[in-house]
Amino acid sequence: MRRRSPVFLARRAYRLRRLRDAARLLPLAGAFLLLLPILWEPAGGAARETAWDGVYLFVIWGLLIGAAAWLARGLVAGEDSDDDIAADTAIEAMSDSPPDSPTDGPAGGLAGGGR
């Protein structure tokens, strides 16, 4: 039972890291999508479909806003529990050494000496 909870917490810390990566990638994706209209060549020299271009821009705009709102919620929650995560990673590091082999960790050695 003891080993399960660090795994669960580590997963949370991992998720938070990826959430931050996503927050960093979002503006790059946005820039790509907003620069995309440069490449649209009106077929056969016809006029641009300005209305459709506008719709495209506002749809991208809306998607960016939505994604940012979704990320912001997770990021703020992550900021608040930053200390927990520092503790989690410590637990994670400790649990890397198998707790049931008595000779491995310093704690096990001490316990053996006590007996």
Place this chain on the structure above:
Amino acid sequence: MPFNLLVLACLSYAILLFAIAFAAERNMQAGAARWLRSPLVYTLSLSIYCTAWTFYGAVGYAARSGLEFATIYLGPTLVFVGWWWILRKLVRIGRRQRVTSIADMISSRYGKSNLLGVIVTVMCVVAATPYIALQLQSVTLSFGVFATAGTYGWALPDTNSTALWVAVGLALFTILFGTRNLDANEQHTGIVTAIAVEAVVKLVALLAVGIYVVWVLADGPVDIFERINASALADWELIPSRWTGLIALSAAAVLCLPRMFQVLVVECSDERNLATASWAFPLYLAAMSIFVVPIAVVGLQMLPAGANPDLFVLTLPLSQGQGGLAMLAFLGGFSSATSMVIVASIALSTMVSNHIVMPLWLSLRPTREVTGDVRRLVLHARRFSIAGVLGLGYLYYSLSGGSAALAAIGLISFVGVAQMLPAMLGAIFWRGATRVGASAGLCIGFAVWAYTLFLPSFGPGGVYSLSMFMEGPFGIGWLRPQALFGVAGMDPLIHALFWSLSLNTVAFAIGSLVSFPTPVERVQGLAFVNVFDTERTEPLAWETGQVETEELLKLAQRILGDEQALTFFEHAAAEQGTGGYLPDPTPEFLDALERKLAGAVGAAAAHAMIAELAGRARVTVADLMRVADETAQIMEYSGRLEAQRAEMERTARQLREANEKLTQLSIQKDAFLSQISHELRTPMTSIRAFSEILMEGDVPPEVASGQARIIHEEAIRLTRLLDDLLDLSVLENGTVQLDLRLASLNELIDRALRSAAQVRPERVFTIWRDLPSEALFLRTDPDRLSQVFINLVSNSRKYCDAARPELRINVKQRGARVIVDFIDNGSGIPKDKQQIIFEKFARLSDQTRAGGAGLGLAICREIMANLGGTIAYLPAQGGAAFRVTLPLRLEKHPFADAA
């Protein structure tokens, strides 16, 4: 619509804003309004990005260049959506270093160099001037629309005088609310709230016009769709360089514009607000631009061919007879212009006063002592700068004739401020960036901007002659302002952006690579770039022990104001574990004080001031080794030893102090015991003597009654002495019965002054009081409290040694606590005695044995503890000064829980 009705609407709108700003400041002071610092208000205040340029100009821009107008909002959208990269770091640095402006940030990062502060300030002022002129122009134009539509009431006024009046009105508003006090963090709650309200007004106004256009003038979205594709606007051409360049430009501008920096970083009260703004601000921008194209298209179709598209928002409803809607749109435009001008002038005036006026003053004044009221100087400097900035804007407006299209002026300004981007990004991401590099980049970028964009904006025959445009200076073709190095065929704006930013970045990089940073620069570079890692390991920059804390307190009082400075010193002292108002000048304390002062006068000036008092900054080779990471561990270890040594020294000093105090107390106790025996003995002797005479019998009755009276008086004196002792022991045990009721502070002080007048009645005292501030009703034990007051006033009467004695009584209310200061103009209490005056039996000298056994202040202290308050000696007030702090409403006995 009658023109004077319009003026009336503007005036009443301005008065409404006044009221909102005023109410917000009042609420904030009472600590009651948490929502004022909410993410919503923060996001709305960011909307000063949308100026009158957006409000009117975007439609005109769309009518001329189609969807290109959106680039101006797409750039900021990307920056905010990507807040995790830059904005988060900027805000954290801004809060940690108490940055007051973008100039302050750049100067602080590059070694607190004032030269850089001056460069950035000048650049910002020059770049903001056209922008302010643009706002004045748009308000003037919109006035003009109404005046020509129905000219009764006033005739069309001279546009120049309209612009002048608007400028004067804005200057007044900004001075009133932007420079009321020197806030430690430069935060202006009142103004931010007023601006949030203006943000709502302009959004509502633009949406209302948009909805009217789409659903009333046209037949809904589908119809609009067809109209767009059928209109001339559909033929716009997407120029890739402009599309990319403008998105990048607006992204840079939202980071670098002084006014954006002000609301984004300086006024940010909670970092979490930024997370909300990361999506809410782009949402606001999208809402502001969603109806721009429909309004432009319908305007082009319905209005006569010559109509100015920049004013469609206004003229379209007006042409349909929708006076109310037009009025709303007008107020929206008015809001956009005013909010931008207010914030921009606050931001610029802070820079001018902190980076130009303060350093000048510091270097010009004759002595190293900081004298006079610095706060007043700074506030005056800000007021004059605000007026100056608006004056410049007006000057530009009247010189340029206000003819160019709105959007063009705005973009010129954008390119100007974008020159700060390399230095700013370098400041927060590259530890190798140096002051030399930053100044070289800024100067070159600024020069290229002025040469290729700003000066040509006055048109052929303005600053440049036509031949200069066509053939270049002295006929050198590759120096043509709009085709530098032979790069012709580029849009002039993109051309200027490209060359200025490229040369700027190159100069910045080369300058940084070849120069060597000063120690302060390296320390600051570490603090900025690693702001998220170095939370606890700030390099120590000050040496201990060379500075008198009292000197520092004097300095701080002149800059922060008495109250703030005392509170700050009190907290610091409490944190160090010593009481009173004078903490030890540890490096940590000096560092904190420097940052606190930097919040008011900027980093460079604060550093210079403390350096003068504390000696040079101790950024030694040792610190640099730590910065350089090379032998980090060794240095860490010796650093820890150093810290331990300092800690032990401090402890030893505290122990010595405690020991001294104990010794003194013991001496005093002995002295008191002998004195009290003496005091008891004298009346006893006379009582015994006279009673023996009386016992012998044959005394004439009149003599007998005289002797009996002496016996009686001596007995009373004895009783009083014993009463005092008893009183003290009762108070100390906390078993005293308090008689709590409501009492007027004013009457209590009156009573105290009256009673104390019997002490040395021959001395004439001048009493300074502020009666309105005393109009407070306290729930307390009035008799006990007035005992304290009487004691303090009589002490002052007894011991104040000035030739013309004065006593000042200040009353202040801080939340649920009341502070009463008694300050006289005597020589005060020497520093070594300040510690013991509240101890029992303490008496400073025997010079005036005006009665009492040295119990008065000890009783006062115990009474105040019983009343849930404190009494303390205030140092550095120019005389003996005592501060009594007590709760406004004492609910129950403070010791009741303990008992």
